[in-house]
Amino acid sequence: MKSKQTTLAVFALAGLLASTNALAEKVVKVYNWSDYIGADVIEKFEAETGIKVTYDVFDSNEVLEGKLLAGRTGYDVVVPTIDFMSRQIQAGVFLPLDKSKLSNFSGLDASFMENLSKLDPGNKYGIPYMWGTTGIGFNEAKVKEVLGEDVPLDSWDLIFKKENLEKLSKCGVAFLDAPTEVYAAALHYLGKDPNSEDIKDYQGSAPAKELLKSLAPSVTYFHSSKYIDDLAGGEICVSLGWSGDIAQAQADAAEADNGIEISYIIPKEGALLWVDMFGIPKDAENVEEAHAFLNFLMKPEIAAENTNEIWYPNPVTASLEFVDEEIKSDESIYPPADVKAKLYTATVKPAKIDRVLNRAWTEIKTGQ
Amino acid sequence: MANVSKFTKIVLGFGFFFLYAPMLVLIIYSFNSSERVNIWADFSFKWYVELFRDDAIMSAVWVSLKLAFFSASAAVILGTLAALVLARAGKFTGKTVFGSLVTAPLVMPEVITGLSLLLLFVAMVNSFGWPQERGFLTIWIAHVTFCMAYVTVVVSSRLAEMDRSLEEAAMDLGANKIKTFIFITLPIILPALVSGWLLAFTLSLDDLVIASFVSGPSSTTLPMIVFSSVRLGLSPKINALATIMILTVLTAAFAAYYISSREERTRRQGELINED
Known part of the structure; x- marks a missing residue:
């Protein structure tokens, strides 16, 4: 009998709590x-x-x-x-x-x-809250050492021009292992729609695919987070990466006080948002x-x-x-207004495009 | 120690190194004044102060500890019952099926367990309106489900080792089944219950995947806080928290060891006096 009373009391208390909660707040x-x-x-x-x-x-x-x-x-x-x-x-x-x-x-x-x-x-x-970009993070001193003092540091040319990247590979290059984003950047660089849904842009010897294939041998590695530490530590000198991550590399390097200075740019041609x-x-x-x-x-x-x-x-x-x-x-x-106007977003692509893109990405990474 | 070969000592050394070096590094870095977890600046206690000021982390710690306590306790009760049935109920139809079903969560990928529980809860609320809101209760149910499997395994093996003649003797002397269980069986399998409870406690404290799926408003657990802060860089507050946890566990372990060894000593002394 006693236990029954306790149960009742507990229920009553719980009910009371629930109802006051609902009323008060x-x-x-x-x-x-x-x-x-x-x-x-x-x-x-x-x-x-x-x-x-x-x-x-x-x-x-x-x-x-x-x-x-x-x-x-x-x-x-x-x-x-x-x-x-x-x-x-x-x-x-x-x-x-x-x-x-x-x-x-x-x-x-x-x-x-x-x-x-x-x-x-x-x-x-939806209401946008915060945003960021996919651009280029680099170690200015080292890049200038390799490519000369007056190399333009505001364009995708820095890493999408084969002769530049070949030289840069000496001090280390990292690309994101994110097919949609890197491929979109390549398409955009070639003046095409970064969100192209035309299968010809991804298959056979499509220009964007050929471009990335020609660059791949100079890329030290494809990875989506390792580059933060490596940029800050000086193991690589340039990276295609996310703005927030590169800001972290920047702060890491500054904190370590190791003489490395990391910069980030949103290339003037535009970048993914x-x-x-x-x-x-x-x-x-x-x-x-x-x-x-x-x-x-x-x-x-x-x-x-x-x-x-x-x-x-x-x-x-x-x-x-x-x-x-x-x-x-x-x-x-x-970014300044003119660059900001050139930012683009990634759309959701049909499954067919995704499949072809993933296959192309494997080919690019394995160098076939 | 004289007859321990050099090789064994080296292996032991490596074992300890791999187990404790990471913890040592973590403890050292918890006294780092830098914002970054991986770069040393100066010695300071500032992250400990920050930790206690961070309401989100403190409340997550509290949620996790409560959850682990209640999950472990319920898992021990249910797991022991399941183990008893498997070991004592003799042959019954579906025993093999029951046995493998109980231990299935051991081998089930966490994602599957988490997602299927989430879908179950959603289906339940859609069909009869309960649980209205996912949160502490649903995580508890999920944790009991998989912790119970571990407890069952631990207790079953203890029951299998146990000498049944002790139970039979008690019953011969007139104890009924309940009395036999409470005064004979339970004390014998108690160590298994304790280790089962501790195992379940750590498993529940540790779990991220299942809890992420079945959690709801204001039931963020500690692993969820830690993992979600990775995106914007880990804060050394986490190091400070881990240091406190490690020290607490070590102190508890040493205290237990000290108390039991002191008891052992007094017992031996008692025996010696008796012999005199």
Whole structure:
């Protein structure tokens, strides 16, 4: 009898807790990458709106995608990268944004939004949060030593011209092992559509494939993370890599104080752009609060606060005046307008193209 | 030690080196003042201070410890029951099937376990509305599921070694089955239960993949925090945390060793006095 009473008491208590919870607090449940927001931003949001933020972190787009596709994630705001999001939009897992609740939406960079509309038609589902590029990281002193003082350091010529790369291979060259991105860069360099869906651009002796094949013997290795340490340590002198990773190599080298200085450029011809996007899952429970949260993050001062913390550029135009001078003036983070206009995004390609591309990539890497 | 060959000593040395050198490096770097995990600057305690200020990490530590405790406890109960059935219930239809089903999670790839549990939970909530929200409870269920398999294996082997005549003797002397189990069987297999519990505790503390799939809002575990911070570079806070964990475990192990050896000594002394 006693145990029955205890059980009852426990149930009553649990019920009480649940009901007070539901009454008292408005919440928004956010699922983001870790260390990807300004230190005080959440506190400020809670103070301003009275909405409590539950903040959880994930470690890969794949985990997020698994949860989104299974449904009922329990989250109100998630942050996939754009290529993943575009596939998820096609799968219908997102709620269309209610722009009437997003008064700061108009403050987003217009050209940027147009670029994104290729992947998110009409910008219906996603709000860009932070972005970065795939460009060239290099050790200026060593590159000049090999190629001469007046080598142009602002163009894909640096690594896509065979004679340049042959010389550079002496001090070490790394390419990303990411077929879509490297191949798109080659297509773009040759003046073709980087997102070409024409199978002829990938098969047989397509020019982009031939170009990469001719470069491959001079590439020390294809790898997507090793180059961070190697650039900072001086084992390689140039790398086709991601902006965030190369910024890390830069910081590593500066910290080590080993006399190595790493630079990053977004080549003037243009480069691939990746964007982390906010989206609201279709079955989110706190839709109202999710909109409030997203609107808050698009405030210029807040967006700038995030950028100042994590060193990635944000697409809120008016935030620029609040961004630290050191970040703002760094052209590898905030490229000049003419370069920015030439950035392109990767689209999701049909399975047939993916297959041919992967085969071509194997051929390139193995040098057949 | 005299009759231990040189070769054995070298092998032992290498073994210890590979086990403990990485931990030593990690502990040293936790006192590094630099932002980077791999470059030494100055000696400082700053990452320990930062660690205790980081609410996200601290709450993840708490979630993970709670989870590991409850998962291990439930896994020991269920795993022992399963082991008892397999060892004592005699022949019953489907015994082989049951035996292999219980231990199947041992060999199942984690991704498969995680994804299938996620799909199960989603299907359950769609058909009868429970569990409304994934979180602590669902991770607990998932962890109990795979930890139980390990406990079952550990306890089964202990049960197989055990001398059944002790149980039979107790029953001959009039103890019923429950009494026999509590006063004879349980004390004998207790070491297996303890090691099973510890094993389950570490497995649960360690698990990233399964927890990632079945977690929900405000149930981020420690491995999830660590792995997600890799994208923007690991913080030395993680080193500081690992150092604290290693030292805690070492202290506990030494304390246990000290207490048991002291007991042993007093017992021996007692025996000596008796002999006198």
